[in-house]
Amino acid sequence: MPVATVKTSAPGPAAARAVMLLAALLALSGPACRDAGGGIAATVNGYKITFAEFEAYYASRHRDREQPENPEQAQMLRLNLLRELIDRHIMLQKAESLGLMAVDDEVERQLEGYRSPFDGNEEFLASLAERGMTPADLRLETRRNLTIRKLFNKEISSRVTVTEEELRADYEQNAAAFTFPEQQVHLAQILVTEVEEAPVPNLLNDDAADRKAAREKIEMLHERLQNGENFAILAQNYSEDPDSTPNGGDMGYLAQSSLEKAHINLRRAVAALQPGEISDIVETDGQYRILRLLSIETAGRREFSDPAVQQQLRDRVANRKRQLLRAAFFDVERSGASIRNYLAERIADEYGLRD
Numbered sequence: 001m002p003v004a005t006v007k008t009s010a011p012g013p014a015a016a017r018a019v020m021l022l023a024a025l026l027a028l029s030g031p032a033c034r035d036a037g038g039g040i041a042a043t044v045n046g047y048k049i050t051f052a053e054f055e056a057y058y059a060s061r062h063r064d065r066e067q068p069e070n071p072e073q074a075q076m077l078r079l080n081l082l083r084e085l086i087d088r089h090i091m092l093q094k095a096e097s098l099g100l101m102a103v104d105d106e107v108e109r110q111l112e113g114y115r116s117p118f119d120g121n122e123e124f125l126a127s128l129a130e131r132g133m134t135p136a137d138l139r140l141e142t143r144r145n146l147t148i149r150k151l152f153n154k155e156i157s158s159r160v161t162v163t164e165e166e167l168r169a170d171y172e173q174n175a176a177a178f179t180f181p182e183q184q185v186h187l188a189q190i191l192v193t194e195v196e197e198a199p200v201p202n203l204l205n206d207d208a209a210d211r212k213a214a215r216e217k218i219e220m221l222h223e224r225l226q227n228g229e230n231f232a233i234l235a236q237n238y239s240e241d242p243d244s245t246p247n248g249g250d251m252g253y254l255a256q257s258s259l260e261k262a263h264i265n266l267r268r269a270v271a272a273l274q275p276g277e278i279s280d281i282v283e284t285d286g287q288y289r290i291l292r293l294l295s296i297e298t299a300g301r302r303e304f305s306d307p308a309v310q311q312q313l314r315d316r317v318a319n320r321k322r323q324l325l326r327a328a329f330f331d332v333e334r335s336g337a338s339i340r341n342y343l344a345e346r347i348a349d350e351y352g353l354r355d
Contacts, residue, residue: 041082042341044089049082054343057085059132075347082343084205090333092144095151102146110142155329160321167313171304177252178302178309184253185270186294190234191241192218194286201242203326208240211286218281218288225278231292232315247319250312253297266291 041054058081068074095101118124128138171178194214200207208214221234232248239245259267266289269279273293282289295308302309348354 039342041343042086042339044086045093045338047089047093049085049089054082054085056132057081079344079347082341086339086341087330087334088144088148090330090337090339091148091151093337094155094333095147098151098154100147100150100154102143102150106146107139107143110146111139114138114142152326156322156325159325160318162314162317162321166317167310168304170313170317171309180253180255180297180299180302182299183256184297185256185259186253186297187251187270188231188235188249188292188294189241189244189251190218190221190231190239190249190290191244192221192238192288193240197240197242201240201245202236202238204237206238214286214288218290222281222290225290231278236319246323247316249292250294250315 039051040048041051042049058078068077115121115124118127125135128135192208192214194208194211196209197207206217208217217238221238224234225231232250235245235249239249241249244251259270263284265282265284269282269289269291270293273279273291275293275295277293279289279291279293282291304310345354
């Protein structure tokens with residue numbers, strides 16, 4: 001029976017959230033190319049990105065979002081997304097050259113995580129069909145995403161080290177941050193907004209652009225946290241707060257007096273938490289948050305020898321290094337790649353830039 005003809009009842013809440021998880025997967029990658037005859041959007045070291053592949057990627061990234069207000073914005077969005085797709089193929093080619101392609105066992109474990117919330121295989125296949133995907137599409141994109149993750153772990157995360165001298169220097173440069181005249185609350189957050197961010201601050205360039213997309217995204221993230229995923233990693237990958245996202249969502253220490261000026265929904269959420277706990281979804285004026293209470297600190301100075309201080313410093317310095325190394329890694333690989341962007345050339349020609 002073809003996938004598109006599978007009929008099943010509406011998925012339950014857990015399965016619905018799994019569909020959102022699949023959407024988040026596609027936001028990084030995009031469905032496989034099925035039509036090589038629709039023209040070439042770009043080439044990357046000889047690999048041809050067809051317009052069919054690009055349009056599928058565009059649809060996966062911009063599904064259910066408001067369309068650009070004018071043709072210029074629409075073209076700018078297309079150029080940005082094509083650059084993302086070009087970068088993705090550069091990373092895949094690099095991973096292949098290093099022998100880092102994901103193996104079948106790794107792919108199957110990830111796929112099982114996507115299948116498990118559904119009530120049987122038919123419901124799972126129907127959910128894929130609704131998003132224009134086949135099981136083969138999903139398997140291919142899962143392999144690609146795992147491959148890129150392995151590349152980042154080897155080329156970026158494994159190279160980040162933090163010395164005692166760096167910790168102490170950061171502590172001295174931020175001494176005021178470790179001296180509290182009153183009780184402090186140490187919070188981390190994952191923030192999702194209903195407006196587009198420019199630039200998107202998270203590692204996966206994942207941005208909700210309207211209320212519906214924002215709500216679905218925050219629910220997907222809350223479900224993943226409930227299933228035991230790491231708060232800091234999810235914040236780095238998905239949060240839309242430019243200040244805290246690079247630090248794994250860590251907002252630092254907030255004085256009790258300043259917290260009392262915050263939105264009532266935020267105050268209630270924090271008051272209900274014990275250190276280490278994660279809040280329910282908190283909505284405030286078009287913004288959605290998940291909060292994590294890291295600690296409550298009494299007034300006074302926190303010493304460098306405090307293990308919690310050292311861990312905070314280590315996370316902050318390591319996150320800064322990962323962000324820097326990731327940016328440099330992308331730039332180096334781009335500079336060494338043979339790239340031709342036919343879409344950009346077409347736009348340039350329309351305005352006579354290459355006459």
